[in-house]
Amino acid sequence: MDPREVETEANSDQNQSSNVYHLALDIGGSLVKLVYFTKDDDHIVDGEEGISREKTSVKSKGSRDYPVLNGKLNFKKFETSKINDCLQFIKTMNLHLGGNQQQENTGSQTTAIKATGGGSYKYADLFKERLGISLDKEDEMDCLVAGANFLLEVVHQEAFTYMGDQKQFVKIDQNDLYPYLLVNIGSGVGMIKVEGDGKFERVSGTSIGGGSFWGLGKLLTKCKSFDELLDLSYRGNNRAVDMLVGDIYGGMDYSKIGLSSTAIASSFGRAISENKELKDYNPEDIARSLLRLISNNIGQISYLNALRFGLKRIFFGGFFIRRHPFTMDTLSVAVNFWSKGEAKAMFLRHEGFLGAVGAFMSSDKHGLKELLGNEVVQQTPNKLSFAVDKIQVPIDVELNGDESIECSVYAA
């Protein structure tokens, strides 16, 4: 193949950058998440002057027509410890300037980007210094809930259950969505009772979360990346590390209280009775046991909070899950076991991006003005809200966290 025909990733990013609009960030303890909209490269050339303008189509709703802009919602993540890579990406793509190289800061007006998460405070000065932009802070809980509600409302097959290797998409009935418990498993874990749009309360949390799995896992297995740790856990057997009910009861179940001989009686408990050191254990088994410990614990606390408020549905989000079958299965089994089948664990396809999507949504008015131009603003002067058509995501595509989904935007 002619090498000149090969489009490098950097080139394709730069090509895309001219169509970038509307960036939002969620800067967490472990990961930075970016969500940005790119218009489809679809221009009409205006006569001989060759002026191009974006082609918008029209959507009819009831008796009114709305201009529509077609494009993609893009998702990207970076490790917070590598925030410089994130800054570089934003710079290369001109994401902070709406993809426009010409629009370099004049000094008269500072560009503001919507941002949420603790890092929107911690790194505000860094963003100002390096990119000349200010971070317009949105509350983390507001964004998580707004993001979850938005995704559940507009993305086709966003929610699914997972148990015993069976994945099943859940049809969301908008009239029967609330109340639910949102459990966001990031570095730490937040549990939020959601009763409607903007109507929620953070009812609990635990510091034993994704950061604990990654941190302890790194120390105990010496693995170098989160993906490596997940991979190890996939291949391990927790029986080598955990003390089971059968270990205590001479191979028998303790059926009177509903515990089978294979249930974990004490996570990592086997290590106390064996004359072994860390190096004598398989890293795979340790990773597996650790993943079970953290997931079981979160599943149990989630169930207790659902019980506290009589909630039947628990949606799990956050990047700890990474759509890892074993994690999802453990959380589901824990919820199912403790609730005796009363409560259901559900997962979200865009699990790690709830906060970033929420921040993105919070900038709708500004963004839409930019996105659709003055014409729209004049047509719909009173009500500008970001609305998108039901988004279809191919279900057979395994998404690794950096992805884009087709959507169209209109003011409704």
Ligand SMILES: Nc1ncnc2c1ncn2[C@@H]1O[C@H](COP(=O)(O)OP(=O)(O)OP(=O)(O)O)[C@@H](O)[C@H]1O
């Ligand atoms: N590539 C990765 N690198 C590091 N951690 C990862 C990665 N992929 C998944 N994780 C897991 O996801 C967790 C972070 O999830 P998430 O991005 O939802 O939270 P956060 O916003 O960083 O944390 P918090 O909300 O507590 O500030 C990590 O602690 C780790 O368990």
Ligand SMILES: CC(C)(CO)[C@@H](O)C(=O)NCCC(=O)O
């Ligand atoms: C501190 C936050 C909110 C930062 O995202 C998160 O890491 C968290 O919810 N941690 C758990 C803290 C607790 O409730 O014990």
